[in-house]
Structure formats: C-alpha cells, structure tokens
Amino acid sequence: MSSDASQPTVRLEIVSHPSLLAAARALVATIAQRCGFDEIQCGQISLAVDEALCNIIRHGYNCRDDGRILISLSQREAQLPGIEIVIEDDALQVDPDTIRSRDLDDIRPGGLGVHIIREIMDEVSYTRRDRRGMRLTLVKHLHPVAAAHNSESNT
Amino acid sequence: MSSDASQPTVRLEIVSHPSLLAAARALVATIAQRCGFDEIQCGQISLAVDEALCNIIRHGYNCRDDGRILISLSQREAQLPGIEIVIEDDALQVDPDTIRSRDLDDIRPGGLGVHIIREIMDEVSYTRRDRRGMRLTLVKHLHPVAAAHNSESNT
Amino acid sequence: MSNTQELEIFTETIDDAVIVRPVGDIDLSGAPALRQQLKQAQETRPGRVVVDLGEVPYMDSSGLATLVEAMQIARKNQGKLIICALQQKVRSIFEIARLDMVFKIVNTRDEAMTL
Amino acid sequence: MSNTQELEIFTETIDDAVIVRPVGDIDLSGAPALRQQLKQAQETRPGRVVVDLGEVPYMDSSGLATLVEAMQIARKNQGKLIICALQQKVRSIFEIARLDMVFKIVNTRDEAMTL
C-alpha cells in the first residue's frame, strides 16, 4: 500500500470508548505537527481521525465500549512528504463500498463523518483485514499534489 | 503488581527518538485529565513520563533512536483512584537498585531525572522484564494516601 | 466514572430566548449531554434559541448532528436557532460540512439576541 | 527532517548583556540547540546572561541541566546568569528539582537587566 512510509513511528491502542477520543486527537495533532503541518491542518487531521473512530465505535462495534482499535501513525518523507495514518479494528467487516457519505443537500443529523474524512485527507481507503475487522488508511500530503486523474491541483 | 487497575485503556508504542517525547506528553496529559487530575498535576505526570523516557533513550538505548518503548496507561478506580503507567523497553537490563537519584546538594548538570520521577509519582518501581529490557511502573493517586510506613500524610 | 474533562453546559433564559452555552469539546462523548440540554431548553417552545460556542474549542460531526436536530425542532416550533461566537477551528468544520450557510451564524451573543 | 515544532532560540546583545530567549518546549529534543546557543552567547564572556523563559511552556531535566551548565560557565567567567519570566508550570519543575534557590530567578526582563 504505502511505498514511501519511511518512519513507522507511533502506534496507539485504545478501546472503543468515546471518552478516549480526546486522547487520540491530542496524539494525532502532535504527530501531525511534527510532520510539518500547521495548526489548522493538525486540527483537521485529528478531526478526520476522530470521525473515523466515531464510526468504528458506532457502526463497527455497535457502541460496545470495549472493542480494540489500533492507530498507527507514520511520517512520510521521500517524494511526497506527509502523514500516513492506519486505523484497524476487530469490528464488523463490511463491504468498503457501503461506507460512503450521503448527499449533503439533504440536511439532517448524521451522515457527515465520511464526507469530513474525505474532505480533509488526500487518500482514504477502507479494506477488510485478513481475519476480522476493517482497516482504514488515511494519507495527507504536506504540499498539494497534482491529482492522479490528470487534473492539476492549484499549488 | 497492580491489584485494582480497572481500566486497561491505552497503549502507546513509540521508538526511542527524542522528537516523539512531545507526543507522549500530550497523550499522557489527556489521559491524566480524564482520570481526574487537575492541569498542574497533568503537567507533572507527563513530566515524570518524559523523564523516564529520556532515561530509557539515554541510558537504556544509549541514544539509539530506533528502540521500542511501550507505554500503557490505565485509570485506577476501586479504593485508590488514580493513574497507573507502565513503561517497558527492550533496552539494557540493569539492577533496579542502580537507578537512583543523586545528592541534590551537588549542583551539576544531570542526575535529576529519577529525583523528579519520585517527587511526582506516589509509586515508582523498576523491574527487569522476562526476556529483555526493563519495566517501570508508576502510580499516582488522585487523593493523598496515608503512607504505608505508619506516617499519616496530610490530606 | 470521574471525568473532569466532561463538557459543561450552561443554560440561561432571557425573555423569549434561551441561551445554551457549552464549555469544552463537543465530540461523541459530550454530544449526548448537549442534545439533552437543547431538547430540554426547547420544551417551552422559546422564540429564540441561541447556542453560544465561544468556549468550544473543538466540535466533530456528533456536535453538528446535534445542532441540526435542534434547528429542526426550532423550525417545527416556528422559533429561531442562532449560533454565535464560533472559534476559527470550529467554524472550519461547519464549512467542511457545508453547514455554514444552513445555520444562522453570527459573531457575538448581542447580535444573536437582536437578529 | 522537517519539524515545525522545533524549539526556536533568539539571541540579542545589549551593552554587556546577552539575552537568550528560547520559544517552545525544552526537552531532550530541544536542549542540545539551547546548550549550543548558550555556549556561543557566553564565548565573549558577557557580564550578564539573561535567559528569558517567557515563551517556554514546558521544560524537563535536560533543560535544567543545560541551565546549570550555563550558570557554571557564567561563574567561571565572573559574570551573572539570570533567569526571568518563568511560566508557572516551568517554575514548578525548578522547585521539584530544588533549583529555585540556586538560580537567580526574577519576574521580568527589566528586573533581569537591572539586578
């Protein structure tokens, strides 16, 4: 998956308890800062992780608060510096295609998490883990990158 | 060791790189806050962990920056509410009795880490791990506890 | 379970308006309390509900969902729901969620009271 | 390696005094840079070295060790080393290490310059 994740630095293991979200956010923000992101970006990256964790707690573990969640953070250097965050759980395995954001014009509570994650992060990919649970890989580049599908992004 | 560690909540795995100390501190402070400690205490608890990590980096791993360090944090409830922090490494095994603070009257750089850890935490115990490395167990109670050796602490 | 970091929520009634002022992070752990307080504040069908976010440094989509629900209740009651005093970081999540145009958002509580 | 969080250190010379002002956390990762800057500042044997900690929210024993070393150099040079503007959290580590009585610590930079 990640060809240039050069520093497999930090792993955080928590249980699926909402009161631990603040701790995960604090860690993610500090590591993002260390990777060179500014304060606003650090806040956004921890928001994306928070949303992913909320979804695991609510949909994956059905609000059970003792499920295991593993968050691995690494600084990417090489050609595309940035941060890579992998979130793994032992929860429900679902078809990755069913995890998608809803139409934002329909204003109602809920259905925003996946949208927020995709807005903030440059790469978002859900896969099933080998034996059980899901794996979510999130990447954010330090500098805007020309998108893969031929469109130049504005730098 | 810990009879009433009731919530084995959070585990952080880092490598022995000084630039990761800030991330460990951020996590420890948030978890300590969640355990009920005030802001000053949260800062002190993360200072104690920082000092322990510095020692592992400098003495245990001899400043190698790729050694593994595992920090487990749990909230203690039961009779003595507080926080328990266990720090494990794969580094040098030493006789726990050689890990001690120096005479503070001799004012010179260094030799303060162990003193700081002992001042801040209520229980500090170094043991060798089974196969390799050391384990440091740190406990801080939320409320002052009458000391074991018959002297009443002032509440 | 002791948890000092818990979101605190203050409610105040001035004439026909109810002001709800949460203090702390609004995430999955704090949103249920906010939801309950907002529901309670809206039971009397006040003409105006002001949500003062001046002391909320962080909000995630659980917070947004709670506010959307409160707005729907306000509409049903033919009342107003006004949000004020957003910190920059919190404003940015309204923008990401494209809710900055959906809610009535003003800078100060005074504006929220007179709008 | 990019690291925005890195400690920044500013140095200023006024008459016979050198003012060293670190900005950021002083831990094992930042202390070596502070040590180097202090050494450099002391090369000219200034009469007064002022370390302004007003923008240091955190310091651990690597920072303390660095300051003890600088104090020893100052003494050897028959100069003064004065620390000013400590934040409360940082003051508490001087106290824990029982160094609050060993260093000359004052509240403001003005005091540090006239003492």
Ligand SMILES: Nc1ncnc2c1ncn2[C@@H]1O[C@H](COP(=O)(O)OP(=O)(O)O)[C@@H](O)[C@H]1O
């Ligand atoms: N970790 C997950 N496990 C299973 N399903 C998920 C997960 N994350 C998201 N989903 C699915 O994607 C949908 C959209 O998620 P989201 O945008 O966060 O909105 P909401 O959670 O409010 O429905 C969810 O309703 C759910 O069906």
Ligand SMILES: Nc1ncnc2c1ncn2[C@@H]1O[C@H](COP(=O)(O)OP(=O)(O)O)[C@@H](O)[C@H]1O
């Ligand atoms: N993790 C460790 N592994 C091996 N030895 C240690 C460790 N921590 C502390 N020590 C020993 O304890 C002594 C005192 O540590 P400390 O008070 O932090 O002062 P300093 O590290 O500046 O010498 C050290 O000099 C070292 O010999």
